[in-house]
Amino acid sequence: MMQPKIFLIITFIFSTCFASMFAQQESGFTAVTNTQAIKDQIRNASTRVSSIQSDFIQKKHLTMMDEVLTSEGRFLFKKENQVRWEYFAPINYIILIKNQNFTIVNEGKVSKFDIEGNKMFKEINNMILTAIQGNFIDSEEFDLELLENENQILARLKPMDSQVANMLKTIEIYFNKADTDINQVVFIEPGDDYTNIEFTHKLINTTIEDSEFEIK
Amino acid sequence: MIAKLPKYLFSRYLAALAMLALLVFSQCTNKVFKEFVQLSPEVGNSLSVFSSDSTTFIYRTNMSIYGQELSGLMVLKKLMERDSYRVVFLSEIGMKYFDFEFSNGIKADVFEVHYCMEALQREQIMKHLKNNIRMLVMNYPEDTSITYFENSSNGDMGLSYGHEGKTNAYLFSKDQAVYHILRQSKTQTICSIHLQTQKGKGAPDRIEIHNRRPKLNMLLTRINQ
Numbered sequence: 001m002m003q004p005k006i007f008l009i010i011t012f013i014f015s016t017c018f019a020s021m022f023a024q025q026e027s028g029f030t031a032v033t034n035t036q037a038i039k040d041q042i043r044n045a046s047t048r049v050s051s052i053q054s055d056f057i058q059k060k061h062l063t064m065m066d067e068v069l070t071s072e073g074r075f076l077f078k079k080e081n082q083v084r085w086e087y088f089a090p091i092n093y094i095i096l097i098k099n100q101n102f103t104i105v106n107e108g109k110v111s112k113f114d115i116e117g118n119k120m121f122k123e124i125n126n127m128i129l130t131a132i133q134g135n136f137i138d139s140e141e142f143d144l145e146l147l148e149n150e151n152q153i154l155a156r157l158k159p160m161d162s163q164v165a166n167m168l169k170t171i172e173i174y175f176n177k178a179d180t181d182i183n184q185v186v187f188i189e190p191g192d193d194y195t196n197i198e199f200t201h202k203l204i205n206t207t208i209e210d211s212e213f214e215i216k
Numbered sequence: 217m218i219a220k221l222p223k224y225l226f227s228r229y230l231a232a233l234a235m236l237a238l239l240v241f242s243q244c245t246n247k248v249f250k251e252f253v254q255l256s257p258e259v260g261n262s263l264s265v266f267s268s269d270s271t272t273f274i275y276r277t278n279m280s281i282y283g284q285e286l287s288g289l290m291v292l293k294k295l296m297e298r299d300s301y302r303v304v305f306l307s308e309i310g311m312k313y314f315d316f317e318f319s320n321g322i323k324a325d326v327f328e329v330h331y332c333m334e335a336l337q338r339e340q341i342m343k344h345l346k347n348n349i350r351m352l353v354m355n356y357p358e359d360t361s362i363t364y365f366e367n368s369s370n371g372d373m374g375l376s377y378g379h380e381g382k383t384n385a386y387l388f389s390k391d392q393a394v395y396h397i398l399r400q401s402k403t404q405t406i407c408s409i410h411l412q413t414q415k416g417k418g419a420p421d422r423i424e425i426h427n428r429r430p431k432l433n434m435l436l437t438r439i440n441q
Contacts, residue, residue, distance in 0.1 A: 060310045064302045065293050067272055071308070085309075090439045091276055093287070093308045106278070106287050163334065167311065187310065191331060195310035 029147035029154050038146050038153055039137045045180035052077040053203040058087075059196045075199070082213040098213040110215055142171075151177055166190070249385070252365035252374050263375065263386065265352050265394050265411065268418030271296065275423070275436035277305060281341060282430060286313060290436055292353065300326075301353040314345065318355040325350065325357050325379075344432050348407060348425050351384055351397050382406065391415065404428070 032038050053076055060069040073087040083097040094105040102113040136142060141164075142157040153175040159165045172186040181202065187195045266273055277290040288307040295302055300319035306312055313333050319326035327346055336342070350356075356377055365374035376385040379399075387396040397409040407427045411420040425434040 058310060060306065062291070062304060064295070064304070064315075065272060065291070069274070069289065069291070069306070069310075071310075087308055091289070091308060106285075107276075111285070167333065189312065189331075191315070193312065 028149045029152075030149070032146040032148050032153070035146055038148070041180050042137055042153075042155070042175065048205075049077075050079045050205050051208050053201075053206060053208060054199040055201045057198050057200065059198075060193070061196070062193050063191060076208055076212055078208045078210075078213070082210070084213055096213055096215070098210075103215060105215060148177065153177055153180070249365045249374050249376075251369065252367045252372075255364040255366055263388060263392060263394070264354060265397075266292065266294065266419045267392060270419065272440065273419050273438065274440040276439050277434060277436045279305070279432070279434045281336075281432045288313070289439075301355060302330075303349050303353070316346070316349065318350055318353050320355050320358060325355055340430050341432065344407070344427050344430065347399060348409070348427065348432075348434070351399060351407065351409060352423065356384075394420075 053074075055074055056072070058071040058073070060071075062069070071087055071091070072089045073085070075086075076082075076084040081097065081099060083095070085095040087093040092105075092107055094103075096103040096105070097115075100115045102115055104111045104113075136157070137144065137155075141160055143160060145156040145158075147154040147156065155173040155175065157171040157173070159168055159171075167189065168187055169190050169192075170188040172188070173182055174184045174186075175182050181204075183199055185197045187197075271294040273292040275290040275292070277288060279286045286305075286307070288305060291302075291304045291306070293302045293304075295317075298319065300317055302315070302317050304312060304315045312331055314336060315330040315332070317326075317328040317330060319328070327350070329342075332342070336345070356379060360377050360379065363376045365376075367373070371390045372387060373390070374385060374387050376383050381401075383398075383400045385398045385400065386394050388394040393411075393413040393415070395411050395413070397407075397411070398405050399407040405428070407425065409426075410424045412422040413420045419438065420436075421438045423434070423436040425432075425436075427433065
């Protein structure tokens with residue numbers, strides 16, 4: 001009962017990360033003048049992606065303390081529906097999605113879930129696919145605001161669902177204007193704590209073995 | 217039935233009840249401190265599970281509740297200026313499960329929920345999370361009476377707090393490292409916490425929390441030193 005709700009939110013966060021990849025946060029953003037052109041650009045860029053490999057650094061900022069909680073890991077995506085989201089430090093934790101299976105490896109302990117047999121995981125899977133294909137642009141689940149500066153596009157998403165909005169105030173995705181790659185995603189919570197995920201060493205459309213999406 | 221008893225029998229009846237209650241309570245306490253000698257009661261105490269100079273303690277945490285698993289990082293932050301502890305439990309991807317604050321009050325303990333995800337907002341879960349974490353951060357009302365115990369054979373110490381009709385008992389070594397905490401009703405142990413602390417560290421490296429009902433368990437392993 002509790003777990004599906006938790007996973008809904010977790011995957012919601014993931015799915016927005018997967019949507020695209022690649023940017024640098026800058027100030028001086030103003031409202032996009034040609035909204036439809038930018039939406040098409042993001043959507044077209046998503047359709048060109050068959051695989052993604054990237055390292056990431058996740059920084060959690062809590063207003064109660066000066067220290068930043070930093071995690072590092074690796075993200076892999078391969079069409080049609082294979083995802084590996086792996087943390088190396090400070091903890092070992094992996095989420096694998098392959099076809100109809102959802103697997104979590106927590107410090108070596110493996111938990112497997114059948115997406116088809118679980119309505120919630122099925123929904124999660126659909127959300128991830130939707131996000132990777134760039135369909136969040138037209139999603140009714142977000143109030144979307146598109147901003148731009150000289151080098152970047154900023155997609156600012158406000159969740160419409162009250163349960164999600166209770167956890168996330170805003171999601172900001174920073175795209176490079178030239179190639180519509182994303183470098184950074186920021187999740188801002190109602191209390192102004194926020195999580196910043198920065199993607200580095202990105203490789204697009206390279207070969208990724210299927211075994212990467214399986215537990216060895 | 218009680219009303220029909222002669223007055224002198226009624227007094228004896230009450231005395232017997234009081235003796236029975238005292239016996240049950242003392243047996244419960246004695247189980248924890250069976251090898252300890254009770255010292256004189258005092259008010260105020262300097263014992264702390266987190267006695268290190270550090271103000272931030274980060275633990276890899278696995279929590280199981282009603283057979284479901286939650287995992288991530290637990291951050292305990294001493295807020296010196298407010299004489300309180302802020303305790304935040306986060307998932308691996310940075311999502312908060314809860315964000316609580318525990319403060320010292322004069323007559324009552326102060327517990328503030330800055331955030332708690334909806335799935336955890338059940339009375340029994342909240343009650344146990346609050347009590348479990350308070351047992352660790354030891355923020356009790358200032359006027360809480362404390363009973364001290366001493367184990368004359370090895371020098372270990374014990375102390376017990378009366379808290380909301382329950383007893384929270386702490387067992388600690390001569391170097392003030394707490395190794396076992398129990399929360400007890402008059403008849404049973406409600407929660408048991410085992411702690412492992414390397415000498416001189418001032419904060420546990422490993423904390424295991426077990427509750428009888430609901431079946432809520434936590435394992436915390438420290439990742440920052």
